[in-house]
Amino acid sequence: MSDLLQRLRGRGWRLTSQRRVVAEVLDGDHVHLTADEVHLRAAGLLPEISRATVYNTLGELVALGEVLEVSTVGRAKRYDPNARRPHQHLVCSGCGTVRDVHPVGDALGDLPDTERYGFTVGSAEITYRGLCPACA
Amino acid sequence: MSDLLQRLRGRGWRLTSQRRVVAEVLDGDHVHLTADEVHLRAAGLLPEISRATVYNTLGELVALGEVLEVSTVGRAKRYDPNARRPHQHLVCSGCGTVRDVHPVGDALGDLPDTERYGFTVGSAEITYRGLCPACA
DNA sequence: TTAGTTGCAAAGGCTTTGCACGCGC
């Protein structure tokens, strides 16, 4: 069983074949699938799985903090299983490819107090945009 | 006539009362309206304006580079008229309020070559998240 | 056993589209 499933079971997550398949499909680096893509691939492993269950499961994984929602490409949300290692995204403006990247600076520290409007600022998400080798 | 309308007319943009009203509604700093909110406010000034026209006009303003799409809050896209002055966004996780902010660092320079996967990287968008004074 | 999960189908929110009419240039 994957680390992810281990952790979830430890948190009292009821383990069904549908959930197992969704977790399996989301495994890996640089994975940023839409709900529909997850459903398509999951259905390859478990043909009866329904879209509603995929949406339910993705929503739970997000609520549990195990998966991140990425809204930076196209209309549909994308799901990023790499929630445990902080990272940012590099998006190709041509084909929409997304890579996980790790910048070296401190974006939070770069926001002066005078620019915070009294907010308690907790995090910073960065989306880099450019062209991938194939599109350039 | 506003600077925006001046510029657009110079680029051969046909000036209708609907377009004028949409541009008027979008004027100002820290403005991040959804298409529906734009339609609502525009209809306050020009009751017959249709949603389709609002969508058409917003799409054109984005294509012309005069307005930015912001997809970082909620389900509907938001439109940011402040496209001529580079800036980033600070979003309240409680109520969804958005402020324009200006960090001091160089996010682009913070992305090492080894993290660029051969991409030609052109820009970086940063979304800061936190709680506004009212929600904290 | 039993509370939580699934699948279906329908509804819902946001956006786009096709086409006839209208209006800026």
Next chain:
DNA sequence: GCGCGTGCAAAGCCTTTGCAACTAA
């Protein structure tokens, strides 16, 4: 007058919801 812009209504995409049947623990 010409050609682009507008409004309407319908369709489309993505997502959520209600509910009865099912199943992991």
